Amino acid sequence: MEDQRPQPPEPSGATARPPRRQLARAFTASLTGTALEWYDFGIYSASAALVFPVLFFPSGDPIASWLLAFSTYAVGYLSRPLGAFFLGKLGDVVGRKQIIVVTLLLIGVATLLIGVLPTFATVGVAAPILLVLLRFAQGVGVGGELGVAPLLSSEFGDPARRGLWCSAPQMGPAAGTLLANGVLALLTTAMSREAFLSWGWRVGFLASALLIAVGLWVRLKLEDTPIFRAIRERGEQPTAPVREVFRTELRGLVAASSARVGPDVVSALFVVFTLVYGTSKAGFTSGEVLVAVLAGSAGQLVFVPIAAALSDRINRRLQYVVAAVAAAIWPFVFLPAIVGASLGVLVGGVVIGLGLHSFMYGPQGALITEQFSPRLRSTGSSLGFAIGSTFGGAVAPLIFTALLGWQDSWFPVACYVAVACAVTIVGVTVFGRNHDMAEEAAYQPGPAMPARSAQG
Template sequence: MHDTPKGGPTASERRSGVRRAFAASLTGTALEWYDFAIYSAAAALVFGDQFFPSKDPLTGTLLAFSTYAVGYVSRPLGGFVFGRLGDVIGRKKVLIATLILIGAATFLIGLLPAYSTMGVAAPIILVVLRFAQGVGVGGEWGGAVLLSSEFGDPRRRGFYASAAQVGPPAGNLLANGVLAALGVLLTEAQFESWGWRVAFLLSGALVGFGLWIRVKLEETPVFKAMEAEQSRPEAPIREVFTTQPRALIAAILCRVGPDVLYAMFTVFVLTYATQELGMERGSALAAVLIGSSLQVVLIPLAGAVSDRINRRLLYGGATVAAGVWPFVFFPMADGGWLPLAVGVVVALAVHSFLYGPQAAFIAEQFSPRLRYTGSSLAYTLAGIIGGAVAPLLFTALLSAYDSWVPLALYVTLAAAVTVIGVYLGRDPEAAVDEDARLAAPTAEAAADAN
């Protein structure tokens, strides 16, 4: 029996479901990005010595960042496999599987012996586990976005979809906070020998918490409506490529600039500050922590703002700012820690006004029945040309030219690519009605589902 005349949930039940979905999307994604960010920070700080020993510290860091890239290159596999399953069997089941996969991989990295103990087997196993992390994250993002946005009012999709977007800065904040605390509590030798492993092993308890939240959640109303209407796609990957190619291209290009900007100011900035500016590791981490803390607030704010003004216009303006800011940041950073920290904070604030509206903007490019697949493919394929190679190229460019100018030009080029994507994308307002129909299925459809 249903509580409303039309067979749907009561207003109170819908509000409760929206809150639970928002929390599940935010916490689950944050925990997965804690795992991913732990690796990113460790690659910049200790993996060069632990798994890729070299007489040249920059070469060791370069090799460590090559395994960082593996986590992005493997994402399309997660997008293809889990994205398809998300449109066929449901959002909830897939999100539980991705959380388990990335949590197990991260926990095992914490137990992996170093190169000095296992030899070449150590970096090989590290790459395999990093690959598994990437597969999990590749299948996570699209579902996390839909988990919150498909429970909420489609007219506030920018805000609700931003729950998944808060995950990366929240996870990055937690990861760098744990690493910074360990760096304070332990000596340099202790941290580099075994202390960094503690952060990886903590993921076991954190993932358990995330699973507890997701298991209790119901499937989204949109997917339930698709089941009731028997409109689930049989071959969603093929349909996306054949029926919505422009949407896919636009969504891919829209992610490149933000990915490169984020890689510079949360990952590569640690290397630049310590190796080029001579700052302490803790000082560099503190700058990232401050910026990430503000992002936790700014990202949902930006998502909400995009519900009130044209989402594409907001995205385009923030992209232009992202392309310009590195030319201001690098001269500032030479002035010491405070200018560096201000520069990182501003960069991550700009990123927030890209990342906040991004989930809704990308999801709105695709029809609801192909939305998990399309969003996941866009997210993962963009990662290969965006975030995957960014730290590697930043490090290589700095090594080759010993100047920040090529680094800034690289960010500007990535921003130009995103401007093209924004131009190709459709105005999100056109997608509101279709989600409103699916979010409130008819009495007949609800009866058929039961």
């Protein structure tokens, strides 16, 4: 299918490529801010497996408690389209920088308030209701962050190296998960279970106040991206960006949304559900599983930039598909292998699983960003991230737990991962488009490049 989107006008000299210092600052702001936000999201995710079933959703049936706790985890994904709709589209209207400041504050305040929430034993049903509302706010912030953060670094850099520059926010979740699980592992080993459930779990949430302050300081010092400044100077900001994306760039939206589904489900398996499966079926303690997740997250800090840089040198979509196929197969090996196995087997299995995820997740920011034209990039990317997350990560822990309770077997769980990866493979292969360098050149100094259509 040929790309029929209108081409932008001639470039203006105001869009001269920024100095390398500004590029480094943009990369740092994107990485640190996203890492701190995903620390907040990660501390909640781990708590949904370890703490919330006991303190906010008490029940005589462990499976029922996990399902209730993971339903609040899902709320943080289901609210992402709202953040993408309201905050993501504003990234194309008022600027990238303003939006990432708002998202940082929204997620940080919500996380801080979770740290002071009363539990079910204190205020009854009001406790889980308040927890769900704050989780909803977290999701709105992440929905706005996901599509805008990759633009912050990539629009300052060379479009030919978009994979590498877009990897800054893709490294953020690994760094945030590493930090969140590290804090929880330290707390669970440094105190008794009674003390941890009494007050220790709150420390991780309250610590986010300092982290968010650092991220805010970094982001406020940053200028808006050269591409958005060029769009603004020409008066080309869209007036109805969501409607325009659905009308003119629906194909890119389908590809972007599909690209999220498989990686989100794979991540949920190894970062969240492994805490349940590892402790209830495989014979490990929660501390041992957290160590495995920590090792896998540390590995991602290495794998993600490597995968992102590799995608600048080979066909990005082909790399994505190959990684999705391998990630679909690995749970059939990993889940039965860790039952009754050593800690080394568990750690190795999680590291490999998250490594395969990295070869999709590393180039994901670039792959999704290049599905949309520059003037609709924030809206389209945000909607793609949010829609894909809703059908991927939002429901994955719930479905994993329900399948485990239904069959008391790992096999349906592995099949579910395979189906999710198949959705990604079809979406990226059939609907995805390759990067059109002419779209970037039109917003850079020098003679405009002739427009060319992108083949899917």
